[in-house]
Structure formats: structure tokens, C-alpha cells
Amino acid sequence: MALSRRTGERPELYLGLGILGTAVFGYGAQIASLVLRGGPSGGTEVTVTMVALTFFGKLLHDAGVTSVLLFVLTVFRRNETGPRILFGLAVASLWIGMVGLGSTGGYRDLLHQNAFWWMEYGVIWTYPLWGACESFLYYRRMRKRARLGLADPLVANRFLLWGLASVGTLTAVWLTSWPMLLADPAAAARYGTFDFLATAAVGIATVTVYSLAFLPPAWYRRWLADEQPAGEPEAA
Amino acid sequence: MAETEAFSTVCDHLERSTALGRPAARGTVRLALKEAGLDPESVTPSQMAIVTTKLLRAELESLRIADVEGHCLSIRARLKRLGTGPADGEATPEAVFERLAAGS
Numbered sequence: 001m002a003l004s005r006r007t008g009e010r011p012e013l014y015l016g017l018g019i020l021g022t023a024v025f026g027y028g029a030q031i032a033s034l035v036l037r038g039g040p041s042g043g044t045e046v047t048v049t050m051v052a053l054t055f056f057g058k059l060l061h062d063a064g065v066t067s068v069l070l071f072v073l074t075v076f077r078r079n080e081t082g083p084r085i086l087f088g089l090a091v092a093s094l095w096i097g098m099v100g101l102g103s104t105g106g107y108r109d110l111l112h113q114n115a116f117w118w119m120e121y122g123v124i125w126t127y128p129l130w131g132a133c134e135s136f137l138y139y140r141r142m143r144k145r146a147r148l149g150l151a152d153p154l155v156a157n158r159f160l161l162w163g164l165a166s167v168g169t170l171t172a173v174w175l176t177s178w179p180m181l182l183a184d185p186a187a188a189a190r191y192g193t194f195d196f197l198a199t200a201a202v203g204i205a206t207v208t209v210y211s212l213a214f215l216p217p218a219w220y221r222r223w224l225a226d227e228q229p230a231g232e233p234e235a236a
Numbered sequence: 237m238a239e240t241e242a243f244s245t246v247c248d249h250l251e252r253s254t255a256l257g258r259p260a261a262r263g264t265v266r267l268a269l270k271e272a273g274l275d276p277e278s279v280t281p282s283q284m285a286i287v288t289t290k291l292l293r294a295e296l297e298s299l300r301i302a303d304v305e306g307h308c309l310s311i312r313a314r315l316k317r318l319g320t321g322p323a324d325g326e327a328t329p330e331a332v333f334e335r336l337a338a339g340s
Contacts, residue, residue: 003335011332075329138329144273148290150283151273155334162333214337 014071021064022169029057037110039189046108054107062098062120065127066091076134086130094123111180125177128170135163153224154216161213168206175199242284243269243276245314246292253310254301264299268292278328281318288312 001016033053038044069087077083097120106112142156175198179188212220243265250261268291269275274283288311296304 007335009332009335012336015336075332078327134329141273142330144271145283148272148286150286151330152334154337155330158333158337159329216337 011071011075014067014074018064018068018071021060021062021067023064026057026059026061026064029053029060031057033057034110039192051107054110055102058098058102058107058120061124062094065094065124068131069127072131072134076138090123090127093119097121097123113180121177121180125170125173128166128173132163132166132170135159135166139163153227154221157224158213161209165206165209165213168202168209172199172202172206175202239276240279241318242279242281242315245281245318246284246288246311249307249311249314250296253307254296256299256301260299264295265292268295281315285312285315288315 001013001020004010004013004016030053033050036044036050036053037046069090073083073087097116097118100116101107101112101114101120104112104114104116106114106117136159139156139159142151142159145151146153146156175195179191179195182188216224246265247258247262250256250264251258254261256264266276268287269279271291272283272287274287279287288308292311293304293308296307301307
């Protein structure tokens with residue numbers, strides 16, 4: 001977001017808002033609500049604070065998801081009709097689901113599943129796939145360019161890393177969400193510890209990949225430069 | 237998206253100065269671009285010049301085109317006159333991802 005202030009460009013703003021909305025504030029507020037409740041199935045009486053935290057958590061998270069999708073659309077598929085329609089459908093499903101779930105008691109009862117729940121979670125479970133696919137496809141092209149000296153190997157590698165980080169996000173979302181599909185809350189609770197550890201491990205790996213992508217240390221830059229066969233740097 | 241002037245310039249040259257017809261000329265240039273990870277809708281003159289030297293030359297030789305070296309020189313000279321071109325702008329995924337770690 002600081003970069004966006006300097007450059008005045010939107011993609012970095014969308015990415016910054018996306019990361020803040022989903023990973024920082026969105027999940028932060030929802031986790032706080034879960035902690036207060038004592039888990040998804042709870043046991044304590046649901047208070048206004050818990051409901052408010054769930055609401056604001058979902059609001060920020062879904063705003064973050066929208067920003068990430070905007071980033072992917074703007075960077076990889078600018079001015080293309082099909083992807084714009086896909087973006088519109090995904091965002092509509094996400095927000096209709098979020099609002100509809102709240103109005104049918106979904107912020108009070110976290111295990112409440114209906115059509116709105118599926119509309120919202122259908123998007124949450126799949127949105128990182130789009131960015132991952134676009135990034136991997138572009139990485140293939142960038143590798144070819146880098147071999148000819150038409151692209152910086154460090155930038156080419158950044159597409160691979162961002163794709164891997166998107167897969168990490170997807171894995172973390174699936175790991176935390178799949179117990180919600182179990183009909184029995186007690187059965188879901190049994191997987192709690194495994195889920196927390198697995199999600200934390202994936203989260204740490206994803207953050208490491210992000211840091212290599214956006215804050216590459218000197219040794220990583222050197223390693224990439226050594227890996228690259230000599231090409232003509234004039235166009236890059 | 238429309239093809240860039242750099243792509244059209246090379247195709248025009250091959251079409252007019254060699255025995256290749258329009259589809260063959262365009263197909264040959266497209267193949268070279270694909271091998272370089274580029275596409276006709278966004279290739280810049282400077283990128284096209286390198287593709288000409290490193291890939292198109294070999295493509296033309298495999299097609300037994302006469303005076304390949306002369307054609308390459310002529311194409312590069314025409315590309316140079318185009319300057320950097322509008323496709324050298326900052327809207328490409330590559331430009332965005334380059335900026336994302338610019339402060340590091």
C-alpha cells in the first residue's frame with residue numbers, strides 16, 4: 001500500500017488491501033470471535049460482541065477477497081470480457097452469500113449452513129486458484145523470456161513464488177474449512193488440533209514464500225542470477 | 237487485442253521481401269514469439285529485435301529463405317525506427333511484479 005502511494009498505481013493497492021483484509025483484519029476479527037465463543041460449536045451464550053466480531057471479520061475478509069480478485073483481473077486480464085464476467089459472478093456470489101447468511105442467523109450460529117453459506121464459501125474456497133493459475137502460466141512465459149535475456153530472472157521467479165503462495169492460501173483455507181462440512185460438531189472438534197497445526201505450518205510456509213517474492217534477500221537474488229544461463233540483457 | 241506495430245512491421249517485411257505469403261509470414265513470426273514467451277498483442281520493438289536475432293533468423297533459415305542475414309538487419313533497422321513503442325508501458329504483469337519488490 002505504501003508502494004501504491006508512491007507510484008499511484010492500483011494493482012499494488014488491491015494486493016495490499018487484499019492481504020490486510022483477508023489475512024490480517026478479516027481472519028483476526030473472526031478468530032477473536034471464535035476464541036470468545038470457545039470454538040465453532042461454542043458452549044457459551046452468544047453475545048452482541050461475538051456477533052459483531054463475526055460480522056466485521058466477514059466484511060473485512062470478503063472485501064479482501066474482492067481486492068485480491070481485482071488484483072488478478074487488473075494485472076493478468078485487463079480489458080478482457082470473459083474474466084470480467086467471471087469476476088462479477090464471483091463477487092456477486094460472495095457478497096450476496098455474506099449478506100444473506102447474516103440475515104438468516106449465520107453470524108450468531110457459526111455452523112448454520114444454507115444456500116447463502118454455500119454462495120459465500122464457494123468463492124472463498126476457490127478464489128486463490130485463479131491467481132495461482134494465472135501466475136504459473138505467466139511464469140512459463142517469463143522463463144522463456146529470461147532465457148533470451150528478455151526478462152529479469154528475479155521477476156520471472158516472482159510469478160512462480162506468487163503462484164505457490166496462492167496455493168498455500170488455498171490449502172490453508174481448505175484446512176480450516178473442511179471440518180465445517182462434517183455434520184457432527186463433536187466430530188469436527190476432534191480434528192481441531194490437527195487443523196490448527198497444519199494451518200499454522202502452511203501459513204508459515206506461505207509467508208516465507210511471500211517474503212522471498214516481495215523482499216528477496218541478497219543470497220536468493222545471487223542464487224537466481226547464478227541459475228540463469230547468460231543472455232543478452234539489453235531488452236530486459 | 238490488436239497486434240502491435242512491431243509485429244506488423246516484421247510480418248510486412250517478410251511478406252513483401254521474401255517468397256512467404258501473408259499466412260506463412262505471420263505464422264513464422266508468431267512461432268518465434270511463442271518460443272520467446274511473447275505474443276503479437278504486446279511485443280515491443282526492442283523485444284521483437286532480440287527475437288529476430290535469436291529465433292526468427294533460425295526459423296527463416298529452416299525455411300531456406302535467401303539472404304537471412306540481410307533480412308534480419310533490415311528488420312532490426314525498421315524496428316529501431318519505431319522507438320520503444322506504446323507496448324513498453326507499465327500495464328503488463330511483468331511491470332507490476334517488477335514494481336512489487338522495487339523497494340527491497
